[in-house]
Amino acid sequence: xxxxxxxxxxxxxxxxxxxxxxxxxxxxxxxxxxxxxxxxxxxxxxxxxxxxxxxxxxxxxxxxxxxxxxxxxxxxxxxxxxxxxxxxxxxxxxxxxxxxxxxxxxxxxxxxxxxxxxxxxxxxxxxxxxxxxxxxxxxxxxxxxxxxxxxxxxxxxxxxxxxxxxxxxxxxxxxxxxxxxxxxxxxxxxxxxxxxxxxxxxxxxxxxxxxxxxxxxxxxxxxxxxxxxxxxxxxxxxxxxxxxxxxxxxxxxxxxxxxxxxxxxxxxxxxxxxxxxxxxxxxxxxxxxxxxxxxxxxxxxxxxxxxxxxxxxxxxxxxxxxx
Amino acid sequence: xxxxxxxxxxxxxxxxxxxxxxxxxxxxxxxxxxxxxxxxxxxxxxxxxxxxxxxxxxxxxxxxxxxxxxxxxxxxxxxxxxxxxxxxxxxxxxxxxxxxxxxxxxxxxxxxxxxxxxxxxxxxxxxxxxxxxxxxxxxxxxxxxxxxxxxxxxxxxxxxxxxxxxxxxxxxxxxxxxxxxxxxxxxxxxxxxxxxxxxxxxxxxxxxxxxxxxxxxxxxxxxxxxxxxxxxxxxxxxxxxxxxxxxxxxxxxxxxxxxxxxxxxxxxxxxxxxxxxxxxxxxxxxxxxxxxxxxxxxxxxxxxxxxxxxxxxxxxxxxxxxxxxxx
Numbered sequence: 068x069x070x071x072x073x074x075x076x077x078x079x080x081x082x083x084x085x086x087x088x089x090x091x092x093x094x095x096x097x098x099x100x101x102x103x104x105x106x107x108x109x110x111x112x113x114x115x116x117x118x119x120x121x122x123x124x125x126x127x128x129x130x131x132x133x134x135x136x137x138x139x140x141x142x143x144x145x146x147x148x149x150x151x152x153x154x155x156x157x158x159x160x161x162x163x164x165x166x167x168x169x170x171x172x173x174x175x176x177x178x179x180x181x182x183x184x185x186x187x188x189x190x191x192x193x194x195x196x197x198x199x200x201x202x203x204x205x206x207x208x209x210x211x212x213x214x215x216x217x218x219x220x221x222x223x224x225x226x227x228x229x230x231x232x233x234x235x236x237x238x239x240x241x242x243x244x245x246x247x248x249x250x251x252x253x254x255x256x257x258x259x260x261x262x263x264x265x266x267x268x269x270x271x272x273x274x275x276x277x278x279x280x281x282x283x284x285x286x287x288x289x290x291x292x293x294x295x296x297x298x299x300x301x302x303x304x305x306x307x308x309x310x311x312x313x314x315x316x317x318x319x320x321x322x323x324x325x326x327x328x329x330x331x332x333x334x335x336x337x338x339x340x341x342x343x344x345x346x347x348x349x350x351x352x353x354x355x356x357x358x359x360x361x362x363x364x365x366x367x368x369x370x371x372x373x374x375x376x377x378x379x380x381x382x383x384x385x386x387x388x389x390x
Numbered sequence: 391x392x393x394x395x396x397x398x399x400x401x402x403x404x405x406x407x408x409x410x411x412x413x414x415x416x417x418x419x420x421x422x423x424x425x426x427x428x429x430x431x432x433x434x435x436x437x438x439x440x441x442x443x444x445x446x447x448x449x450x451x452x453x454x455x456x457x458x459x460x461x462x463x464x465x466x467x468x469x470x471x472x473x474x475x476x477x478x479x480x481x482x483x484x485x486x487x488x489x490x491x492x493x494x495x496x497x498x499x500x501x502x503x504x505x506x507x508x509x510x511x512x513x514x515x516x517x518x519x520x521x522x523x524x525x526x527x528x529x530x531x532x533x534x535x536x537x538x539x540x541x542x543x544x545x546x547x548x549x550x551x552x553x554x555x556x557x558x559x560x561x562x563x564x565x566x567x568x569x570x571x572x573x574x575x576x577x578x579x580x581x582x583x584x585x586x587x588x589x590x591x592x593x594x595x596x597x598x599x600x601x602x603x604x605x606x607x608x609x610x611x612x613x614x615x616x617x618x619x620x621x622x623x624x625x626x627x628x629x630x631x632x633x634x635x636x637x638x639x640x641x642x643x644x645x646x647x648x649x650x651x652x653x654x655x656x657x658x659x660x661x662x663x664x665x666x667x668x669x670x671x672x673x674x675x676x677x678x679x680x681x682x683x684x685x686x687x688x689x690x691x692x693x694x695x696x697x698x699x700x701x702x703x704x705x706x707x708x709x710x711x712x713x714x715x716x717x
Contacts, residue, residue, distance in 0.1 A: 092525060117525070123555070128548035131514010132521055135532075138503055139453060139522035158545075162508045163515065171496040171504055172486030173710035207711050231713035259716070306716040 068248040074107045076217035076249050077182075077238065080224035081108065081144065085115050088142065091228060093119040094129060095146030095182075103146050105184060105243045126152050130159035133179045138167065142178045142228065149195045150183040150237070157202075164233045165208030176231040180224075186277060186327050187375050188240035193363035196371075198276070198328040203235040204304050204337060210258060211304040213237040213326075215279035217247040219302055222256030229255065239276045239327070259306035263315070267295030270385055271315040271322045273338055274298055278325040278357075278376060285381040294389055304334050312338070313345050320351040321388045325376060330358035355384045393611030396604075398672055400446055402681070404603055405667060408438040408660045409685045411462045414471050417689050418461070418478055418492075419638050426697065427478040429491045434462030436601075436633035439659035440565050441466035443606025444533060444626075447614040453501045453519040453532040455512030457565075458493045459632075460505025463535055469497040475692040481699035488702045489710065501530075510543035512536060513562075517549040520558035520623075531617045533561045539570030541584055550625065554591040557622035561613040564627040565600060571636045572644045585627035593623050600628030601657040604666070631657065 071079075085091045093111055095103065099121045102109025111119045122129050126147060133143035147153045153160065160181070168177050187196045203211045210232055214220035220238070227234040264279055265286050274282040279300045286296035297315050301307055316322050322342050324335040335356040342354050360374040396404065415435050421427040434441070437459070445454065445466035456463040464474055469485070477484025477495050485495050496504035503519060506512050516534030523530035540546055541564065553560045564584040568575050575582050588595025596613065598605040606628055613624035631653040635642045642650070667673035673681075708715065 092521075120556070123548070123551060125548035125552060127545050128514060128517065128552045131545060131549060132518035132552060133514075135455075135503070135515035135518020135520075136522040136525075137518070138498070138515065139519045139530075141518075141522045141525060143518075158508060158511075159514055163506075163511060167504065168712070169710045170486060170490045170494040171498070172484070172489050174486075174496055174498045176713060210712070210716070 068250055070246045070248050071217055072244050072246050073214070073217045073220045073238070074105050074243040076221040077107050077224050078109065080221045080228065081111060082114065084225055084228040085111070085118060088228070090140060091118065091142045091144060092136065093144050094122055094133065096122055096124055096148050098146050104148060105240065107182065108146065126155035127159055130156040130181065131163065134159060134164045134167065134177065137177050137179045138175050144180045144182060144228070146182045148184065150185040150199055151194050151197050153181065153183060153199070160209070161206050165206045168232070169208060177233050178231050180227050180234045180236055182236045182238060184240050185237050186239040186241055187364055187371060190366060190368060190371060192366040196364035198326070198359070200237055200304055200326070200328055201332055201334045201337070204334055208233065209305060210234045211237065212258065212302065213275045213304060214302065215242065215276055215300050218249045219256060219262065219300070221249055222254055223258070223302060225255040226258055230258070237276065241277050256302065258303045259308050261299050261301045261308035261311040263297065263311065264300050265296065265298040267297035267319070269295045269319055269321065270297065270388055271312070271319045272296050272298050272381070273301060273312055273322065273324045275301055275304065275326045275334070277327055281376070281378045281381060282325060284378050285385065288382060289385055294385060296385065309341060309345070312342065316342055316346045317349045320349050322350070323355045323357060323381070323384050323388065325357040325381060327359055327375060329361050330356055331361045333358050352388050355388060357381050357384050393608050393615070396446060396607055401667060401672060404442050404446055405660070405663050405673070406681050406685060407442045407466060408603065408663065409682050410471065410688065411438045411441070411465045412660060413685050413689045414465060414474070414692070415461055417693060418475070419634070421478070421693065422638050428480045431478070431492050431638040432459040432636065433632070433634045433638065434459050436654065436659070437565055437567060437630045438462055439603035439606050440563070440600045440628045440630055441535070443603040444563060444610040446607055447610050448501070448531065448533065450500045452530050453503055453516065455503050455516040455519070455532070455534050456505045457512065457535055457537055458505065458507050458509070459537070460493070460495060464495050464497060464502055464505070467497070467502040468500040469495070469502055471688060471692040472695040475696040476699050479696040479699070480701060481696055482702040482706065483695070483699040487706055489706065510536060510540040510545040513545040513549035516560055517553045517558060520553060520560035521556065523559050524556070529618060531559045531561065531614050533563055535563050535565060537570070538564060538566040538568065538575045538579070538584060541587070542579060550591050550593070550623065553623045554593045557620065559617035559620065560623045561610070561617055562623055562625045564625065565630050566627055567630050567632045569636070569644070574644070583627065585625055588625035591625070593625060595625045595627070597627045597629065600630030601659045601662065603659055603663050
């Protein structure tokens with residue numbers, strides 16, 4: 068299997084699906100100029116010149132237009148340059164994209180994909196480093212995908228491009244350049260199927276996005292101490308594969324939830340409460356959360372390192388849980 | 391000018407359509423008082439010439455987006471008054487299975503992409519509909535109806551700019567009824583002639599008497615033709631007036647009874663077209679009465695249909711959030 072970085076994996080999914088389905092249409096700020104800041108859409112203009120458009124800096128119009136086009140037969144894939152900028156279009160996301168199917172009584176499909184570069188990277192501070200998964204999870208009608216590997220990113224994007232519902236596709240900027248093996252044969256990864264990234268008997272770690280890699284690193288360290296982590300990557304937060312998560316917790320009797328969102332009201336809060344509600348009888352200890360500090364992302368690398376959840380914090384939480 | 395028509399048949403259709411809107415809404419207000427029509431009700435009464443004059447140029451393949459004041463747009467685009475009334479009654483036979491109500495009636499089969507509870511919510515949808523039409527080279531046109539209040543929201547600017555620079559087949563129609571809910575337009579906007587804002591986007595602007603369906607028809611014809619020819623959007627402002635409150639039950643302390651009665655007495659669009667047709671010998675007083683009576687019966691049938699329809703069952707609660715049920 069070839070090893071490629073995640074931005075290339077997403078680019079391959081777009082190219083392959085655009086060749087398969089002529090209704091797919093790409094739009095966003097600077098998506099032609101350099102293929103966006105992270106080069107995800109590079110090369111699409113050469114291959115599909117009539118199916119990609121560079122927009123003004125108008126997030127509300129980008130999302131609104133994508134939704135309108137989706138109601139009329141296109142499959143728009145819109146890049147929002149940084150997830151932080153989706154706040155300028157939350158009206159269109161929350162009040163139109165998420166609701167038009169339901170409030171119009173199921174008259175229409177809404178196949179819109181919003182690609183949302185997220186998380187900390189490159190020291191770009193408070194307005195370019197957020198992780199807003201929980202905001203999107205809270206709105207009925209939005210699916211939320213959070214790939215952690217190139218393989219998952221490509222397979223999930225292909226599923227999204229064949230679906231009928233809106234997808235908030237969370238792309239962690241820190242992971243764009245991280246390489247991983249991707250099958251060179253056709254495959255898709257269905258939404259709502261978690262992936263057990265590592266099997267273990269002692270603690271279930273539900274990790275998403277950049278925390279998957281950190282959880283696997285923590286698992287290697289702890290294995291030497293005789294603590295075996297089971298690392299589960301939900302891959303999509305909506306829909307959520309609770310079966311896989313709950314069966315793991317029933318086996319390990321302990322759970323840590325970890326992601327790069329700020330902790331208060333983060334997706335970890337929802338997952339922890341679901342586990343507490345459904346697996347209470349199996350738990351030997353309270354569910355732990357390892358998430359970002361409840362602060363805007365600071366600029367200085369010294370402070371950023373403190374804000375973002377680390378392998379060390381995972382190690383401490385795991386050791387505490389089995390103590 | 392170059393806009394042909396309307397033909398006699400179109401004139402009579404427009405006359406009947408304006409009555410259909412008027413009588414549908416008078417009945418909806420009555421049924422609201424009876425507790426049958428539920429929730430908020432924003433009537434279009436007084437503004438009928440705008441939706442009817444514009445949609446006369448559209449086919450079912452063309453798209454419109456609407457506002458919270460959407461019944462007139464639905465009827466102008468050809469929606470079925472029975473399913474509309476059933477929706478207002480909260481019944482499962484309504485356009486949205488009783489999940490939308492007055493502010494969300496949509497009929498995708500006739501290109502009506504939904505009333506919208508968010509002021510300026512239609513801009514993106516119409517611009518996107520125009521994009522889809524342009525990409526597919528389908529020759530379809532999208533019309534975005536919005537009020538004077540929506541002009542002060544960001545989507546007005548973002549989407550008209552985008553529609554203009556991409557030369558999308560969209561007509562942006564401002565129904566300037568002079569009040570943003572309860573606030574007079576001149577208190578919150580220095581530029582009250584919305585059509586003049588078109589120059590900021592490099593597209594044509596036109597202003598017409600929105601109480602005169604023939605003026606609306608003429609201006610809309612030019613704008614729709616221009617869009618269909620691939621020459622891009624027009625900003626068309628129709629100066630109009632709603633005869634009733636912002637919503638049913640609005641005490642209307644922000645305007646005088648004299649102002650209302652002046653508009654409804656001197657500028658009623660249905661009366662205006664009826665008088666014109668009789669002057670021109672197209673319609674006799676008896677024929678006018680017969681059209682009105684026939685629409686009246688249609689509306690009575692819609693009320694019966696709604697009243698006899700069931701409410702949605704509990705299984706409808708979680709349906710249609712996604713295409714398939716999701717955990």
